Amino acid sequence: MDKIIAFCGLTCTTCPAYIATQENNDEKRRKVAKAWSTPEYPLKPEDINCDGCLTKNARTISFVKACTIRQCGIERNVENCAHCTDYPCSKLTPSHQQSPEAKQTLDNIHKKLNK
Numbered sequence: 784m785d786k787i788i789a790f791c792g793l794t795c796t797t798c799p800a801y802i803a804t805q806e807n808n809d810e811k812r813r814k815v816a817k818a819w820s821t822p823e824y825p826l827k828p829e830d831i832n833c834d835g836c837l838t839k840n841a842r843t844i845s846f847v848k849a850c851t852i853r854q855c856g857i858e859r860n861v862e863n864c865a866h867c868t869d870y871p872c873s874k875l876t877p878s879h880q881q882s883p884e885a886k887q888t889l890d891n892i893h894k895k896l897n898k
Contacts, residue, residue, distance in 0.1 A: 787835045788892070790856035790863050791878045792885030795835035800844055804832050837863075852878060865892035 787795035795801045799818075803811035812831040820826045824846070834841035836853045847853060852864065852874050861867045864875060870893055871879075871886075879886035 787837060788863050788888060789836045789853070789885075790861070791836075791850075791852045791875060791882075792863065792865070792887075792889035793882060794888065795833075795837070798833070798835075800831050800833045801835055804834060804842065863889065863892065865889040865896065 785796070787801075789795050799811065799815045802808075803815055809828060812828040815831045816826040816828045830844065832842040833844045833847060836843060836847045836850065839857060855874060856864060856867070859867055864870050864872075865888075870889070875886070875889075
């Protein structure tokens with residue numbers, strides 16, 4: 784399977800929600816729902832259906848649909864944020880503070896694009 788790099792730089796194809804969905808594995812969905820649930824944002828196994836954030840009309844988890852980074856990437860019609868003329872931008876800062884590896888992924892793509 785080819786890697787799917789999300790707008791923010793996360794690798795969708797290694798995400799447990801994506802894997803559970805692609806494998807149609809209810810036990811994995813249950814584990815993801817349990818691990819990702821919070822009192823403010825409870826998840827059920829049936830909430831765990833995601834084909835990756837780059838998909839426009841397919842299954843995505845509700846917080847993926849609400850992601851401002853994703854919305855911006857779709858509006859700008861870019862493969863991911865590394866392909867954007869405004870990369871890096873402040874929209875990415877909170878995400879990249881939580882996931883430095885996602886920032887590194889986008890930095891590496893951006894560097895290759897601008898050689």
